[in-house]
Amino acid sequence: MTRLPKGDYLTEEKSSNGNYTLKAYVTSGGATTGYAVRGELVYNKEKKSKTVYWNYRESAADIEWIDNDTVVINGHTLNIPNDKFDFRHN
Numbered sequence: 001m002t003r004l005p006k007g008d009y010l011t012e013e014k015s016s017n018g019n020y021t022l023k024a025y026v027t028s029g030g031a032t033t034g035y036a037v038r039g040e041l042v043y044n045k046e047k048k049s050k051t052v053y054w055n056y057r058e059s060a061a062d063i064e065w066i067d068n069d070t071v072v073i074n075g076h077t078l079n080i081p082n083d084k085f086d087f088r089h090n
Helices: none
Strands: 008-014 020-028 035-043 048-056 063-067 070-073 076-079
Touching: 008 063, 020 048, 020 063, 020 070, 048 076
Parallel strands: none
Antiparallel strands: 008 020, 020 035, 035 048, 063 070, 070 076
8 A cells, every 4th residue: 555646635633642643635537547645654753654545446534533533434433553454455
């Protein structure tokens, strides 16, 4: 997931304890492929980030933090910081 396109910024939500921010971006592969959403987890205190979400045929992002370490993005639950969702492998 390190070679995915950055995309255009959509939205972001910060965890309730402020440790993480999940930023969502939409990408377009052009005329031959549909939109995809990329979710980037930002470690706020460490100033680093990584991609944790990649799903095809989406153009919007609904992000909800359930608790300090659990986030739901477009219906997919991730236990942060270890879980990832990549439609190509699920």
